[in-house]
Amino acid sequence: TVGRKLSSRGKMTSPSPTHSDSSGSSKHDSNQDSWEIVEGLRGAPASMQEPDRQQGFLLKRRKWPMKGWHKRFFVLEKGILRYAKRDSDLKKGKIHGCIDVGLSVMSIKKKAMCIDLDTEDNIYHLKVKSPELFEEWVSKLRHHRVFRQNEIAMYPHERHLFHPHASSSPSLNDSLRKVSCPSALKCICYLEECESHLLELNLLLKSMEVLHRTYSAPAIIMSNCISSNSPRLHASNPNLSTTESTTQEVCPESPDSPTDASRLQEDFCQLANKIHVTLKSAFSSLAAEKDRLRHAIDLQPPQPAQVMGLKTAYASECAGSPHSLVHQTSNESKASIPESISEFFDAQEYLLSSSSSENEVSDDDSYISDVSDSVSMDTYSGGGSERHNSGTDYMSSVITLTRRRSTLPSPSPTSSVSLWNILRNNIGKDLSKVAMPVQLNEPLNALQRLCEELEYSDLLDMANQTQDPYQRMVYVATFAISAYMSTYHRAGCKPFNPVLGETYECDRPDKGFRFIAEQVSHHPPVSACHADSRNFTFWQDVRWKNKFWGKSMEIVPMGTTHVTLPGFGDHYEWNKVTSCIHNILSGQRWIEHYGEMAIKNTNDDACQCKITFVKAKSWSSGVNEIEGVVTDSEGKVVHTMFGKWHESVFQGVPPSATCIWRANPMPADQEQYYGFTQFAVELNELDSTLRPLLPPTDTRFRPDQRLLEEGNTEGAEEQKQRIEQLQRERRKVLEDNNMTHQPRFFKKSKDDTWVSNNTYWETRRDPGFSKVDFPLLW
Numbered sequence: 001t002v003g004r005k006l007s008s009r010g011k012m013t014s015p016s017p018t019h020s021d022s023s024g025s026s027k028h029d030s031n032q033d034s035w036e037i038v039e040g041l042r043g044a045p046a047s048m049q050e051p052d053r054q055q056g057f058l059l060k061r062r063k064w065p066m067k068g069w070h071k072r073f074f075v076l077e078k079g080i081l082r083y084a085k086r087d088s089d090l091k092k093g094k095i096h097g098c099i100d101v102g103l104s105v106m107s108i109k110k111k112a113m114c115i116d117l118d119t120e121d122n123i124y125h126l127k128v129k130s131p132e133l134f135e136e137w138v139s140k141l142r143h144h145r146v147f148r149q150n151e152i153a154m155y156p157h158e159r160h161l162f163h164p165h166a167s168s169s170p171s172l173n174d175s176l177r178k179v180s181c182p183s184a185l186k187c188i189c190y191l192e193e194c195e196s197h198l199l200e201l202n203l204l205l206k207s208m209e210v211l212h213r214t215y216s217a218p219a220i221i222m223s224n225c226i227s228s229n230s231p232r233l234h235a236s237n238p239n240l241s242t243t244e245s246t247t248q249e250v251c252p253e254s255p256d257s258p259t260d261a262s263r264l265q266e267d268f269c270q271l272a273n274k275i276h277v278t279l280k281s282a283f284s285s286l287a288a289e290k291d292r293l294r295h296a297i298d299l300q301p302p303q304p305a306q307v308m309g310l311k312t313a314y315a316s317e318c319a320g321s322p323h324s325l326v327h328q329t330s331n332e333s334k335a336s337i338p339e340s341i342s343e344f345f346d347a348q349e350y351l352l353s354s355s356s357s358e359n360e361v362s363d364d365d366s367y368i369s370d371v372s373d374s375v376s377m378d379t380y381s382g383g384g385s386e387r388h389n390s391g392t393d394y395m396s397s398v399i400t401l402t403r404r405r406s407t408l409p410s411p412s413p414t415s416s417v418s419l420w421n422i423l424r425n426n427i428g429k430d431l432s433k434v435a436m437p438v439q440l441n442e443p444l445n446a447l448q449r450l451c452e453e454l455e456y457s458d459l460l461d462m463a464n465q466t467q468d469p470y471q472r473m474v475y476v477a478t479f480a481i482s483a484y485m486s487t488y489h490r491a492g493c494k495p496f497n498p499v500l501g502e503t504y505e506c507d508r509p510d511k512g513f514r515f516i517a518e519q520v521s522h523h524p525p526v527s528a529c530h531a532d533s534r535n536f537t538f539w540q541d542v543r544w545k546n547k548f549w550g551k552s553m554e555i556v557p558m559g560t561t562h563v564t565l566p567g568f569g570d571h572y573e574w575n576k577v578t579s580c581i582h583n584i585l586s587g588q589r590w591i592e593h594y595g596e597m598a599i600k601n602t603n604d605d606a607c608q609c610k611i612t613f614v615k616a617k618s619w620s621s622g623v624n625e626i627e628g629v630v631t632d633s634e635g636k637v638v639h640t641m642f643g644k645w646h647e648s649v650f651q652g653v654p655p656s657a658t659c660i661w662r663a664n665p666m667p668a669d670q671e672q673y674y675g676f677t678q679f680a681v682e683l684n685e686l687d688s689t690l691r692p693l694l695p696p697t698d699t700r701f702r703p704d705q706r707l708l709e710e711g712n713t714e715g716a717e718e719q720k721q722r723i724e725q726l727q728r729e730r731r732k733v734l735e736d737n738n739m740t741h742q743p744r745f746f747k748k749s750k751d752d753t754w755v756s757n758n759t760y761w762e763t764r765r766d767p768g769f770s771k772v773d774f775p776l777l778w
Helices: 002-007 087-092 131-154 170-176 182-215 260-299 305-319 347-352 365-370 382-389 419-426 446-452 458-463 469-482 485-489 678-683 703-709 713-736 760-765
Strands: 025-027 036-038 054-061 069-077 080-084 097-100 105-109 114-118 123-127 441-445 494-496 503-508 513-521 526-533 537-548 553-558 560-565 570-575 578-582 590-601 607-613 625-632 637-644 648-651 658-662 746-748 754-756
Touching: 036 131, 054 131, 069 087, 069 131, 080 087, 080 131, 105 131, 114 131, 182 260, 441 446, 441 703, 446 494, 446 503, 446 513, 446 526, 446 537, 446 678, 458 469, 458 560, 469 560, 469 570, 469 590, 469 607, 469 625, 469 637, 469 648, 469 658, 485 590, 513 537, 513 760, 526 754, 537 754, 703 713
Parallel strands: 441 494
Antiparallel strands: 025 036, 036 105, 054 069, 054 123, 069 080, 080 097, 105 114, 114 123, 503 513, 513 526, 526 537, 537 553, 537 560, 553 578, 560 570, 570 590, 578 590, 590 607, 607 625, 625 637, 637 648, 648 658, 746 754
């Protein structure tokens, strides 16, 4: 794995060592304010002199959800960058994060004096205050990066990732020295950090003993500090049980007053919690490595009887495991899961913040079996059809498919495209203008992706039939969360970019809505959509900014989603949250969403809702979690919500919480068909009765997307390039004639957003799109 990561950076493209050029950079352009990607080791590995140690304060962008920058003390030694609040914390082993610069993609921005390190698990944004110090740090990072890459290339099985502290136990490092797999290497860091906490904990215990003897202080009950699911920490690892510092013995001074008891107890609790979460992270990393090994065995050709016996034993062990891990999911949602989603957060700051464990969802998922489920299968099947049959006239002309397809015509092809060659010159840039090969696409369009957000529109139907405004808000918020469910299995591919003027319609009498979308702008790319139903109206215009950071791609949506409920005159608005696709270049890609979604009713300020998409943490066994509150006009919490955006949402407090929404089961062979849900499989279906009713600009007629769906990647790529060239030619004609494109079915509103002009369905009925002139898009 290490070799693959290094080779992807082009370190062995030269037949001879060229360490003198290895610190060069690949510039994006001549502009000094653009990002440069720092190249790594070139040529064959050779003996190198260890670079000098570098240390000092740098500014580090605060991790989500906090904003701004804070000062941290960094130490760079042997290719490993550690940081803490101050130098004394590092000496005590209070490490906030460790970065292997040899395995990171490094990019710099000279004018802004910024340094970015993408470690696959996290993106570290650093800033230096002076140009001289910036050049010094960049030079040192380059040398240490090449040294570290050379070290890994020469000794891949005998070099451990993080070098030990002076006070680290030799037995611990020796026992783990020969481990080289990524997850186990992270485990080493967690265990070393845990060991330093145990040493400090030992000193605290001595101080507390002195306090107890002096003032007869009451005994401290351990269970008050350490969670009940992690008893006997020392017993979990003999190497960590009673380790004491061998360098020097610190004799604590007697406390001056009994008030020190509370301070010592608080410190003790914080350290114990740190040990607890660090051990959980180590356990999760090892579990991830276990999963990786199982996956590697599964990919091998038929094995001898001994290996098959090991696989059988492993399967039986996993079946009986009671643990809930970061990388495990329910049987309903087996997904593409990362090798490791551990991120180096500032654990100390988190534990001291007001939003720490008291707001954290329980790590034990067993409560799900104890809560009631208010969602019946009738909600998803018969309910929508009955509403439509008794609906208004505007739905009566819809052609209903008697039977929808259950699978795509062809499974997803294997891609051999080198993403690194495409993306290396686009670090920190918006990727919406970068042409991508068709092998990276899925056979759906961004307009159809917008329609996917309506898969669980029955939640809006329920909202429009609910008298209580606070409960209506719960249903609307759950609908907003459910829009992200389909992305869980879709990190491997991207949708097609619509061309200017492209449209898409989706009539679903079984769900009681009809949907239209149009690409209304090309630069910047903006997609607008509108859906009608007897129970709701839904519309939005969205623009996405995609930025590549070396190993991860951030997707930042801009725009507002609107829903109105005619039964009560409500008009809800909310924003979308940030998405991030990890492991873009190597490993198994996975997606996470994080940020705060604020939902408000613009026609009534009686209640508001805030949903937090929780960013994955290295010490948490939860991933994809959401937390939400519905509050009244005075800010008082009326309802609480929790769950996972890809599985289910609950209202209330466990074990008496009620399930508001649960995701539909995935198709059995979804891994072979782009990870599509059943709803997604149906979106590009072109029925013979529907064909004559659609405008020629409808996405279903797009040949490159249709060819990819049928498994013809070469034909799809050829058509994609032809369609893009046609778009460039149409744009040139408009520019030459001082003309601008006018969307056909959407218009600009007073607040500069795109809304439907309410002509699509009328034109479809009379005179019909076959009698209307459209531009030739393909």
